[in-house]
Amino acid sequence: xxxxxxxxxxxxxxxxxxxxxxxxxxxxxxxxxxxxxxxxxxxxxxxxxxxxxxxxxxxxxxxxxxxxxxxxxxxxxxxxxxxxxxxxxxxxxxxxxxxxxxxxxxxxxxxxxxxxxxxxxxxxxxxxxxxxxxxxxxxxxxxxxxxxxxxxxxxxxxxxxxxxxxxxxxxxxxxxx
Ligand code: IMP
Ligand code: MG
Numbered sequence: 001x002x003x004x005x006x007x008x009x010x011x012x013x014x015x016x017x018x019x020x021x022x023x024x025x026x027x028x029x030x031x032x033x034x035x036x037x038x039x040x041x042x043x044x045x046x047x048x049x050x051x052x053x054x055x056x057x058x059x060x061x062x063x064x065x066x067x068x069x070x071x072x073x074x075x076x077x078x079x080x081x082x083x084x085x086x087x088x089x090x091x092x093x094x095x096x097x098x099x100x101x102x103x104x105x106x107x108x109x110x111x112x113x114x115x116x117x118x119x120x121x122x123x124x125x126x127x128x129x130x131x132x133x134x135x136x137x138x139x140x141x142x143x144x145x146x147x148x149x150x151x152x153x154x155x156x157x158x159x160x161x162x163x164x165x166x167x168x169x170x171x172x173x174x175x176x177x
Pocket of ligand 2: 040041042043044099100101
């Protein structure tokens with residue numbers, strides 16, 4: 001392999017933080033009834049699975065998928081495109097968007113605008129990771145796992161060209177010179 005991986009967040013540390021986030025969410029939604037968790041594919045699949053198993057709040061699971069135009073020079077670098085929508089109407093429901101990582105913030109900001117237009121009872125955001133140094137758009141994060149430095153990370157759902165997604169821990173990836 002031409003890349004090297006360095007562990008940034010261990011399996012144990014992830015599990016501990018996911019349990020804390022679930023407890024926080026349970027506290028906040030205790031009197032609100034059913035929650036709709038919307039996982040952003042593909043990166044959030046592992047985080048969503050672990051978080052959902054820790055939640056006592058009754059909930060449904062939905063998925064949404066977006067892609068950014070970022071790699072096409074002719075497009076607006078922040079443009080985001082909807083690839084796969086949720087299956088059920090979220091109007092009048094309590095919604096929590098579950099993301100793997102907030103980098104520039106364009107993706108989450110797009111999703112918040114898209115979903116808010118459908119008039120949910122409430123809409124909050126949860127992301128396992130955030131790179132504060134890369135932020136370009138202000139977007140409210142209600143539940144945050146970890147702030148990380150500006151490095152490319154893989155594992156626990158996150159990929160590098162579709163590889164390393166199923167590593168159980170989060171690693172910084174360094175490409176060979
Ligand atoms: P944003 O729109 O710039 O905030 O980018 C968010 C998306 O870019 C995430 O949902 C990820 O899919 C991807 N991404 C950003 N940084 C990383 C990383 O370090 N590793 C893997 N995927 C990343
Ligand atoms: Mg993502």
